[in-house]
Every structure is written in structure tokens, then in C-alpha cells.
Amino acid sequence: xxxxxxxxxxxxxxxxxxxxxxxxxxxxxxxxxxxxxxxxxxxxxxxxxxxxxxxxxxxxxxxxxxxxxxxxxxxxxxxxxxxxxxxxxxxxxxxxxxxxxxxxxxxxxxxxxxxxxxxxxxxxxxxxxxxxxxxxxxxxxxxxxxxxxxxxxxxxxxxxxxxxxxxxxxxxxxxxxxxxxxxxxxxxxxxxxxxxxxxxxxxxxxxxxxxxxxxxxxxxxxxxxxxxxxxxxxxxxxxxxxxxxxxxxxxxxxxxxxxxxxxxxxxxxxxxxxxxxxxxxxxxxxxxx
Numbered sequence: 001x002x003x004x005x006x007x008x009x010x011x012x013x014x015x016x017x018x019x020x021x022x023x024x025x026x027x028x029x030x031x032x033x034x035x036x037x038x039x040x041x042x043x044x045x046x047x048x049x050x051x052x053x054x055x056x057x058x059x060x061x062x063x064x065x066x067x068x069x070x071x072x073x074x075x076x077x078x079x080x081x082x083x084x085x086x087x088x089x090x091x092x093x094x095x096x097x098x099x100x101x102x103x104x105x106x107x108x109x110x111x112x113x114x115x116x117x118x119x120x121x122x123x124x125x126x127x128x129x130x131x132x133x134x135x136x137x138x139x140x141x142x143x144x145x146x147x148x149x150x151x152x153x154x155x156x157x158x159x160x161x162x163x164x165x166x167x168x169x170x171x172x173x174x175x176x177x178x179x180x181x182x183x184x185x186x187x188x189x190x191x192x193x194x195x196x197x198x199x200x201x202x203x204x205x206x207x208x209x210x211x212x213x214x215x216x217x218x219x220x221x222x223x224x225x226x227x228x229x230x231x232x233x234x235x236x237x238x239x240x241x242x243x244x245x246x247x248x249x250x251x252x253x254x255x256x257x258x259x260x261x262x263x264x265x266x267x268x269x270x271x272x273x274x275x276x277x278x279x280x281x282x283x284x285x286x287x288x289x
Contacts, residue, residue, distance in 0.1 A: 031264065038063050038257035042250035063254025067235070067262060076228035080209060080263075083145050083227055087208040088201055091150035095200050098151075099159020100185045113157075120153040126217070133218065142225060144218040149208055155200045162196035163189055202271065209267050228263045235259055 033052050037045055041057025048056045067073050102112060129148070130139075138144040166189045174188045190197070212229035219225040226234075236256045 038261045042253040062251040063258030067259045076231035080227040084208045086146040091204045094151045095155045095159040098156040102160040103163035116153045162193035166192050232259050
């Protein structure tokens with residue numbers, strides 16, 4: 001039996017496809033502009049206006065060559081990788097433990113949910129946070145960045161909802177077989193709701209990779225601990241007056257585009273791999289009682 005789609009369904013599908021295509025184009029154009037600018041001729045690019053859809057002037061990779069000659073860029077990449085790995089791992093553990101604890105029937109469950117959700121509505125602000133970090137002697141350390149960005153109340157609530165989606169009969173069966181809390185959490189429940197936790201991992205990964213404000217506050221005086229985003233800001237600031245010299249090197253104008261592209265491309269490459277695990281987790285948790 002062949003079923004023909006109604007004309008209204010076809011029209012709505014076309015409209016939705018066009019909307020998604022336009023949104024994708026809007027998201028991709030800025031990155032494409034930066035990428036094409038980074039391989040353009042520096043002198044020609046300085047006089048160019050508007051979007052750069054193709055390399056302006058003679059294509060060159062001199063901008064990338066210049067940034068990777070700078071030891072600060074390598075240091076920034078190394079620090080960013082350290083921060084991202086530490087933040088994601090710590091955040092994952094906190095989200096799993098916190099979500100599991102809130103998903104169980106305990107006397108203080110309601111109080112703890114309110115306790116976690118309250119800062120989502122009423123934050124203390126930058127100065128009180130700095131005072132707390134300073135009182136813990138963490139200012140100037142890498143832990144000040146990883147601890148502050150590891151998780152948030154919303155992620156723990158998502159973890160709770162993920163564990164609540166696991167059939168209670170599965171949990172009871174594990175308990176009957178003698179499984180404790182840790183075995184039940186990691187070996188029985190977590191595999192069934194891993195997709196939701198991978199969403200928090202992806203969001204934490206993106207936030208940690210792009211983070212600069214926390215580092216600018218807590219490790220500003222130690223360039224050896226700067227992430228790549230702070231080095232980008234420093235390099236762009238140093239290039240602001242390149243044309244004022246007697247013999248300006250116009251290729252340095254490319255650095256501000258090359259360094260942004262170099263900092264963004266690794267994240268774009270990593271996200272599809274996380275997407276695979278998200279889909280796998282969703283399929284695993286899709287089995288119903």
C-alpha cells in the first residue's frame with residue numbers, strides 16, 4: 001500500500017527544511033568568513049569590506065605560521081586541554097553523583113532540590129564568588145577554573161531526571177541481586193540514561209573550551225596558566241597598531257583570524273564524536289517496561 005502525503009504536509013516539510021537551512025547558513029557564515037580571512041593576503045584583506053566568501057588576494061597560510069611560532073599559543077592550547085579534561089571529568093562525576101542522590105527517596109530530597117535550584121534564580125555574583133575562592137586559597141591555581149565551571153544546578157537536575165527515567169523495577173532487581181548504591185548507579189542505571197549525561201558533557205566541554213572570564217579573574221597574573229582564549233585576546237590587542245610601524249608586516253593582520261580558526265576547529269571536530277555517544281545513549285534508554 002502506497003500512502004501519499006497530503007499537500008499541507010509537503011508544504012510544511014519544505015518550509016521547515018528552508019528554515020533549518022537558513023539557520024544553518026547563519027551559523028556557518030561567520031566561521032566561514034573567519035576561515036577565508038585567515039588564508040587571505042594581509043594587505044588586500046585590510047582594504048576589503050563585507051563578508052569574505054573566498055580568499056582575498058593571494059592565498060597564504062602565513063597567519064597560521066605566525067601564531068604557531070608564538071610559544072604563548074602552544075601554552076594556551078596545553079592549558080585549555082588541561083582545563084577541558086579536568087572540568088569535564090569533574091563535572092561528569094558531580095552530575096552523576098548529585099543526580100543519583102536526588103533521584104532516590106530520601107528525607108531531605110525536597111530540601112536539596114530547593115537548595116540546588118535557588119542559586120539558579122539568585123546568584124551571589126562575581127565578588128562573593130571571588131571571596132569564597134580566595135578564602136579557599138585557590139586564586140592563581142588551575143583548580144579555581146575547573147571547580148567553578150565543572151557543573152551547575154541545571155545539570156544536576158537533568159541528572160536527576162535522567163535517573164528517574166530508569167524503570168524502578170530494574171533498580172529493585174539489582175538490589176535483590178545484592179547490588180549496592182555504587183553498583184546500581186554505575187552498572188545498572190547509568191548505561192540506560194547515558195545519553196542525557198552526554199548532553200551535559202557536551203555543554204560543559206563547549207563552555208570550558210570557550211571560557212576566558214574565569215581565567216581572566218583568577219589567573220590573570222600568571223601567563224603560564226592562560227587558556228587559548230586569553231592568548232587570543234592578547235594577540236589581537238598586540239596587532240591593533242601594526243600599520244603604525246615604518247615597515248609593517250601585513251601578514252600579522254591575519255593572526256586575529258587564524259588564531260580564532262585554530263581555537264574553534266578542534267571543538268567542531270570533537271562535537272560529532274560526542275553526538276555519536278548521545279544517540280547511542282538515547283537508544284539504550286529507549287527500552288520501555
